[in-house]
Amino acid sequence: MRTRLHALVATVALGIGGTAVAQGSTMDEIAKYREMLADGNPAELLEMKGEALWKKPRGPRSASLEQCDMGLGPGKLEGAYAQLPRYFADTKKVMDAESRLVHCMMTLQGFSETEATKNWFSKPGQDSDIEALITYIGGQSNGAKINVPARHPEEARMAKVGEYIFYRRSGPQDFSCAICHGQEGKRIRLQDLGKLTSQAGAGAAMSTWPSYRVSQGAVWTMQRRLIDCMRQARWPEPSYLADSIIALEVFLQKTASGTVMQTPGIKR
Amino acid sequence: MKTHLLAATLALATVSAHAAGNDIATPAEQIFRSGFRSDNPKYWMTRVEQDEAMRLCSQYKDNPPAKVRQKIELTQKASIRYPVDGKLIGDWKEGEKLAAVGTGGHIGFIQPDPPGRLRGGNCYACHQLAAKEVAYGTIGPSLRHFSKLRGTGDDVVQYAYDKIYNSNAFNACTNMPRFGLHNWLTPEQITHIVAFLVDPESPVNKD
Known part of the structure; x- marks a missing residue:
């Protein structure tokens, strides 16, 4: 009896030990891989391409984007991404980096909205100017603190709308953003999940986009990230630049405010 | 008469609870729904509809007060259907x-x-x-x-x-x-x- 009990205890201990070792090594390998890649983040190439696109005369008006006002004044890019989304008096709208960039492509360069947003994300064999430009614009906020206090009434309203959407459950899996991103220290399969309702959690997430995604072999913008979250929730995908996505960004950036930007990031 | 009065009181209570707790709900719903393409198939759009449980859980950020919690649990329990042969253990x-x-x-x-x-x-x-x-x-x-x-x-x-x-x-x-x-x-x-x-x-x- 005693021997059997010992054997059982040993088996259980081995079982648990084996699991922990296997898991630990998987996580270690992922961490190592990330470290290796962070040394030469492929997004840096895209950042350079974005800078060239920003400065090159393009579109029907053959104008560059250098006079684009991303919120800090025409041509002032340093730290601009970290303060978006924000209310813009000229459009009377709360705009994020991507909707503002598209606005500049239309007003300064003369592109139609359809032309400007045609390739808003890349596919194998199809580059996206918006991805390159946003990677460049994001990089210009590197080291800046996220600062979206949402004090303007329209910004405050969008932050509330974003919070409402964050907790809104629907679809054939009863999902909301909160069920995966409302708790501390959880993971889905082996993927760590951030608690996006805390400054630390939202900060870790928001400070590292745009980000190179190893699993996708591409840089993803925040719009792309959030639109795909909704796809994973088994909802229809929102339109690019939809106010619902911008509202979520305001809510998340407000929560993340104070965190230092480190873009482009690199993720699974 | 009595029934009417009760119904009216209940309706009033529902409306005021909604208005007090969640004045952002109406514009937020409108913004959420208008974010989807208008040419989406109807079937897709059914996925953003909410039943009562979803609505209540969203409203209370998944932490409803005891009475609401009980109500949800009772109605959900009543929804459960079983296989025709009654066997609950498969392969x-x-x-x-x-x-x-x-x-x-x-x-x-x-x-x-x-x-x-x-x-x-x-x-x-x-x-x-x-x-x-x-x-x-x-x-x-x-x-x-x-x-x-x-x-x-x-x-x-x-x-x-x-x-x-x-x-x-x-x-x-x-x-x-x-x-x-x-x-x-x-x-x-x-x-x-x-x-x-x-x-x-x-x-x-x-x-």
Whole structure:
């Protein structure tokens, strides 16, 4: 009896030990891989391409984007991404980096909205100017603190709308953003999940986009990230630049405010 | 007369509760819904509709007061349907497969699932089950040794079935989907997952 009990205890201990070792090594390998890649983040190439696109005369008006006002004044890019989304008096709208960039492509360069947003994300064999430009614009906020206090009434309203959407459950899996991103220290399969309702959690997430995604072999913008979250929730995908996505960004950036930007990031 | 008065009072109470707690709800719903393409198939758009439980859970950020919680749990319990033959324990090997499948049901223009793609329970996304699968999530509790710890009594079997069919019958606004209610899994598929949890031969209990 005693021997059997010992054997059982040993088996259980081995079982648990084996699991922990296997898991630990998987996580270690992922961490190592990330470290290796962070040394030469492929997004840096895209950042350079974005800078060239920003400065090159393009579109029907053959104008560059250098006079684009991303919120800090025409041509002032340093730290601009970290303060978006924000209310813009000229459009009377709360705009994020991507909707503002598209606005500049239309007003300064003369592109139609359809032309400007045609390739808003890349596919194998199809580059996206918006991805390159946003990677460049994001990089210009590197080291800046996220600062979206949402004090303007329209910004405050969008932050509330974003919070409402964050907790809104629907679809054939009863999902909301909160069920995966409302708790501390959880993971889905082996993927760590951030608690996006805390400054630390939202900060870790928001400070590292745009980000190179190893699993996708591409840089993803925040719009792309959030639109795909909704796809994973088994909802229809929102339109690019939809106010619902911008509202979520305001809510998340407000929560993340104070965190230092480190873009482009690199993720699974 | 009395009934009318009661109905009117109730209606009033509902309206004021809505207005007091959630004045952002109306514009936020409008913004959320108008974010989708107008040429989306109607079937897709049914996925943003909310039933009463979803609406209440959203309103209370998944933490409803006791009375609302009880109401949700009662109505959800009443939704549970059973297989026609009444057997709640299926084939654990089928259940093992379903527990691992996380695909299926994605819609949209960018990356939809091909039609007919197998939908599973995706249990490992949130739960530990068989010891050999180390890539398990932690949103839900570990279910390893499910029946080794709880036994294989009728009450345990029924609880497992009911919980998978409609998780909100026991814990209103839990993170866990209501697999049976949404026809995400058929009653038969649920019996397979029940078997995966309770069969002593299943790796959930054996290893």
